Amino acid sequence: MARPQPWRGLLWLSAREMHRVLKLWTQTTLAPVISSALFILVFGLSLSTRISQVEGFPYREFIVPGLIAMAMAQAAYSNNSSSIFQARSDRYIHDVLAAPIRPWQMNVGLTIGGVFRALLIGAGLLAVALPLTDVPVRHPLELAAAVLLIVTLFGAMGVVVGTYAETFDHHTFVNNIVILPLTFLGGVFYSVSILPSPWREISHANPLFYIVNAVRYGFLGISDVPAWLAFAVTIVMTAALVGWAQYLFATGRKLKP
Amino acid sequence: MSTVPVTPGPAALSVQALTKRYDDGTLALDELDLEIPAGEFFGLLGPNGAGKTTLIGAVTNLIRISSGRARVFGHRSDSLEARRLVGVAEQEPNLDRFLTVREALMYHGGYFGMSRDEAGARAEEMIDIFDLRAKADVRAPKLSGGMRRRLLLARALLHEPRLVILDEPTAGVDVELRQELWRYIRRLHSQGTTILLTTHYMEEAEALCEDIALITGGRIVARGSATDLKERFGVVTLEDVYLRTVARSLEREASPL
Numbered sequence: 001m002a003r004p005q006p007w008r009g010l011l012w013l014s015a016r017e018m019h020r021v022l023k024l025w026t027q028t029t030l031a032p033v034i035s036s037a038l039f040i041l042v043f044g045l046s047l048s049t050r051i052s053q054v055e056g057f058p059y060r061e062f063i064v065p066g067l068i069a070m071a072m073a074q075a076a077y078s079n080n081s082s083s084i085f086q087a088r089s090d091r092y093i094h095d096v097l098a099a100p101i102r103p104w105q106m107n108v109g110l111t112i113g114g115v116f117r118a119l120l121i122g123a124g125l126l127a128v129a130l131p132l133t134d135v136p137v138r139h140p141l142e143l144a145a146a147v148l149l150i151v152t153l154f155g156a157m158g159v160v161v162g163t164y165a166e167t168f169d170h171h172t173f174v175n176n177i178v179i180l181p182l183t184f185l186g187g188v189f190y191s192v193s194i195l196p197s198p199w200r201e202i203s204h205a206n207p208l209f210y211i212v213n214a215v216r217y218g219f220l221g222i223s224d225v226p227a228w229l230a231f232a233v234t235i236v237m238t239a240a241l242v243g244w245a246q247y248l249f250a251t252g253r254k255l256k257p
Numbered sequence: 258m259s260t261v262p263v264t265p266g267p268a269a270l271s272v273q274a275l276t277k278r279y280d281d282g283t284l285a286l287d288e289l290d291l292e293i294p295a296g297e298f299f300g301l302l303g304p305n306g307a308g309k310t311t312l313i314g315a316v317t318n319l320i321r322i323s324s325g326r327a328r329v330f331g332h333r334s335d336s337l338e339a340r341r342l343v344g345v346a347e348q349e350p351n352l353d354r355f356l357t358v359r360e361a362l363m364y365h366g367g368y369f370g371m372s373r374d375e376a377g378a379r380a381e382e383m384i385d386i387f388d389l390r391a392k393a394d395v396r397a398p399k400l401s402g403g404m405r406r407r408l409l410l411a412r413a414l415l416h417e418p419r420l421v422i423l424d425e426p427t428a429g430v431d432v433e434l435r436q437e438l439w440r441y442i443r444r445l446h447s448q449g450t451t452i453l454l455t456t457h458y459m460e461e462a463e464a465l466c467e468d469i470a471l472i473t474g475g476r477i478v479a480r481g482s483a484t485d486l487k488e489r490f491g492v493v494t495l496e497d498v499y500l501r502t503v504a505r506s507l508e509r510e511a512s513p514l
Contacts, residue, residue: 012367091351099368
């Protein structure tokens with residue numbers, strides 16, 4: 001046998017995570033695209049004639065960036081938290097831990113699944129939203145950067161929560177009680193600028209508010225805060241979560257008794 | 258029993274003052290010292306909770322060591338090189354529920370740095386050796402207990418490790434499969450592979466192992482060939498040796514006076 005190459009472990013681990021997404025595609029990809037597309041149809045198209053423009057855009061265009069951001073964030077988080085939790089509870093993560101793969105490679109490999117799933121969902125939603133709503137893409141590079149940050153941030157969050165979770169309920173709790181409400185309250189369906197004080201100021205303390213605005217800036221060229229601030233906060237959060245996930249793999253804490 | 262001389266060079270496994278205390282305070286390994294020469298067929302006997310599985314976990318990067326050191330063929334046990342040289346079949350099946358038999362073997366090969374062609378060829382070889390052909394495209398949850406045991410062993414051996422660790426490999430299997438596994442393990446040993454076997458079956462240890470250690474309370478309490486141990490303790494069977502050593506240690510722990 002030729003001398004093994006450690007980086008192959010990263011590629012195979014990534015392939016395994018993407019394989020899992022594709023094997024369960026109706027659940028991992030199709031269902032989220034359908035549910036988010038329904039939001040666009042119900043809230044966007046049906047209410048668009050009754051709601052005047054928001055920040056100069058038809059309502060059906062205004063909500064698309066937030067809905068895509070929300071769907072991708074949830075997908076990246078759910079995929080990785082459930083994958084890591086299953087790997088730990090079934091103990092097949094031992095095959096990875098015992099393999100000659102570096103901690104950062106394990107971290108990246110196990111995060112890739114959530115990134116892949118989120119990108120599939122984002123692409124699917126975009127394919128639905130573009131013809132239905134005519135939403136523009138004013139800053140494609142910034143949009144690509146925002147998307148990359150979101151999938152990395154929530155993918156890493158999923159890895160962290162999946163590593164700490166003691167029961168299946170733990171990782172669904174974080175999604176249902178933390179991510180989903182904060183995303184909704186982060187301005188997916190409205191501009192925070194229309195909120196009265198102090199709710200407008202309180203919204204600025206919501207970290208997901210900046211994520212929604214980073215994506216909205218990429219699509220529409222508008223943001224409730226300066227674009228640089230939305231990206232800066234998102235970058236800091238991403239770095240923190242990626243660092244936390246890396247700490248867990250480097251030390252083995254919670255992964256190895 | 259094999260008469261293959263042990264291989265010169267660094268010990269297959271060298272453990273010095275290895276200690277593991279779990280977070281709940283349980284002392285599983287108590288400054289354990291152990292050296293297994295390369296090429297040896299070594300048996301580790303002990304009651305449940307003696308530290309056998311913890312020792313295996315410490316050597317294979319599945320457990321965080323509290324103190325002490327472990328080396329595999331001269332390499333730190335948590336190094337990439339050491340992990341590449343070790344194959345482990347754990348006591349409890351820990352198979353990836355999403356993968357078929359063939360996929361489980363191929364991905365394992367990939368984690369250990371094999372190319373797709375190498376992993377594929379080796380997977381087909383192991384499928385034939387362990388008579389898994391009929392179930393090659395079946396996922397792990399649908400396999401019988403015996404099939405899972407075969408797959409665990411095939412996976413542990415796929416990357417041609419120099420040190421193979423088998424944690425109760427024949428627990429719960431039928432007589433025919435046990436004999437078959439014994440034959441394969443003996444052949445493996447005759448080719449120079451170092452084997453570390455844990456078992457509750459005395460006849461298995463006596464039939465297969467050149468050197469046997471008895472462990473209880475996280476420490477080695479006796480070591481030698483089956484013949485040496487029986488002579489030393491003046492008994493007829495290995496079971497009597499076990500009862501004299503392990504039971505005595507347990508009594509001492511229970512009644513310190």
